[in-house]
Amino acid sequence: MFKNIKNDLPASIVVFFVALPLCLGIALASGAPLFSGVIAGIVGGVVVGGLSGSKLGVSGPAAGLAAIVLTAIATLGSYENFLVAVVLGGIIQIIFGFLKAGVIGYYFPSSVIKGMLTGIGIIIILKQIPNFFGYDEESAWDLEFFEIDGGNTFSELIKMFSNINPGAALIGFLSLAIILFWDIVLSKKAKIFKVIQGPFIAVVAGIIFFTLTLGNETLSIASKHMVSVPIPEDLSSFVGQFSFPNFSVIFQHEVWIVAFTIALVASLETLLSVEACDKLDPDKNVTPTNRELLAQGTGNIISGLIGGLPITQVIVRSSANVQSGGKTKLSTILHGLLLLISVILIPTLLNKIPLAVLASILLVVGYKLAKPALFKQMYKLGWKQFVPFIVTVVGIVFTDLLSGIGLGLLVGIVVILLKSYQNSHFLHIEDNSNGKHKIKMTLAEEVTFFNKGAILKELDNLPSDSYLQIDLIKTRYLDNDIIEILEDFLYKAKERNIDIKLISKRGTVENPESFINFFKEKPKSNISLS
Incomplete structure (x- = not known):
């Protein structure tokens, strides 16, 4: 695991700088103690990272759970009561893992997963722009469109223009320039610039800027626009930041x-993040999903026992890990250890990092997830890929993560049904000899009730005085609904003077009575013709 430490160590530092404000921001949005987000980040990195089969996935508190946590704490009466639910949720996840429920992740279309990545990238950019200019630091970590204060993502952007903080904006642009120059130019000049990452230099520049401008009326940055890690006075006050579950409420149904x-x-x-992270992975590793559920469940049990928020694998931190050159799970584990060490040893120094610097890091991450070239690529793949992709993107931007994915999946299913409707059969008019149209209908390998409409339409449109040959040679499954349609058509065929010939592996049938008996040799439902 340590053979790639030259890649994993710098990647872990970048992930650490991305994870720290996310942990604090999500805790704030969840109505939970700030330190609970840090606990979840540490457990997600060290425990889940160690147990997981994912090489690049990073776990921690998720913005998608913030609304659930906020409501649950109010419903259950206290944060200590809520922690019991976190522990139980972890146990349930372990049960899911043993039941091999991880296979669910493979049933999401590639177009929806790519749409999820792109939508998250756009949301990151939209949410971090106000933070970049020193405004609305709280909603920057909430990935939902509608804000808690009644506004929305776009209304916050409009308000930003009249609330720009000059100091924050200046260090934001300076940090962005450092990161881009490092990534585009310096990283190609020497190996040292790959080991020491641009985001780290941007953070150092941010700390220096804050120190030099302290007290300056124009350029000084207010404390609310800085990282805000709790600072313990001694060991007992540090331990006092941990909360513990109140197991006396374990039997309450709520x-x-x-x-x-x-x-x-x-x-x-x-599971969605696992699928997305595997797609981003340049080495194309495949994460064992059932093992991931076991790791996540274990992480949630431990996080709940010591006062942490619920944990999931999260694509923002995972994508930052991939883009920073991480190779193994060591980068994930190291980022968790960095979180632990930093909040113990250097919380005062962390609180000198402007949020605008961290916003610049996330803006780059967001852009790499939502590159304009991807839209062009998906469009070229055809409407069957592009429509679910764009619906997922729009759904995530204007609602929330799960709603957007649900909309994209629904559209993807409709596309499948439509193509199934279209591909149930092949119809070919061979000739018009002897005064009758000779028509050959070849049915697909599997014909289900989804195909009823298409086949019924073709049969109804057949001209009178024709000769129909139905080819079932390649058909391995013929649904009972289709059989009933064919049987009903026999009676209509007599009235329209349509002769029918049925060809299958079991022989050829031309007599209508034999045609019906052909299907009655086995139970009507689920007839296999192989």
Whole structure:
């Protein structure tokens, strides 16, 4: 695992700088203690990272769960009661893993997964622009379109123009320039510039800028636009930041409802992130999904026991890991250790990092996820790929992550049904000899009730006084609904003077009575003609 440390160490530092504000911001949006987000980040990195089969996936508190956590804490009466649900949710996830529920992640179309990545990239950009200019630092970590204060993503952008902080904007642009120059120019000049990453230099520049401008009326940055890590005075105050579950409420049904909700949503977000992260991975590693559920469940049990938020694998941190050159799970584990060490040893120094610097890092991450070239690429693949992709993107931007994915999946299913409707058969008019149209209908390998409409339409449109040959040689499955359509058509065929010939591996049938008996040799439902 340590043979790629020259790649994993710098990647872990970048992920650390991305994860730290996300952990704090999500805790803030969840109505939970700030330190609970850091706990979840540490457990997600060290515990889940160690147990997971994913080489590049990074776990921690997820923005998609913030609304659920906020509501659940209010419903259950206290954060300590909520922690019981987190522990139970982890146990349920472990059960999911043993039941091999991880296979669900493979049933999401590639177009929807790519749409998810792109939508998240756009949301990151839209949410971080106000933070980049020193405004609306709280909503930057909430990935939903509608804000808690009644506004929305775009209304915050409009308000930003009259609330720009000059100092934050200046260090934001300077940090962005450093990162881009490092990535585009310096990283290609020497290996040292690949080991020491641009985001790290941007953070150092941010700390220096904050120190030099402290007290300056124009360029100084207010504390609310800075990283805000809790600073313990001594060991006892540090330990006092941990919360512990109140297991006396374990038999309350509300706790179990929240636990199942956390387990289901966290598992789904994890499986989607696993699929997305595997697509981003340049080495094309495949993550064992059932093992991932076991790792996530274990992580949630531990996080809940010591006061942390629920954990999922999260694509923002995972994509930052991939883009920073991470190669193995060591980068994930190291980022968790960096979180732990930093909040113990250097919380005062962390609080000198302007949020605008971290926003510049996330803007680059967002752009790489939502490159304009991807839209062009998906468009060239045809409407069957482009429509679910664009619906997923729009759905995520204007609603939330799970709703957007649900819309994209629904459209993807409609596309499948439409293509199934179109591809149920092949119709060919061979000649018009002897006064009769000779028509050959070749049915597909599997013909189900989805194909009823298409086949019924073709049969109804057949001209009178024709000769129909139905080819079932390649058909391995013929649904009972289709059989009933063919049987009903026999009676209509007599009235329209249409002769029918049935060809299959079991022989050729031309007599209508034999035609019906052909299907009655076996039970009507699920007839196999192989």
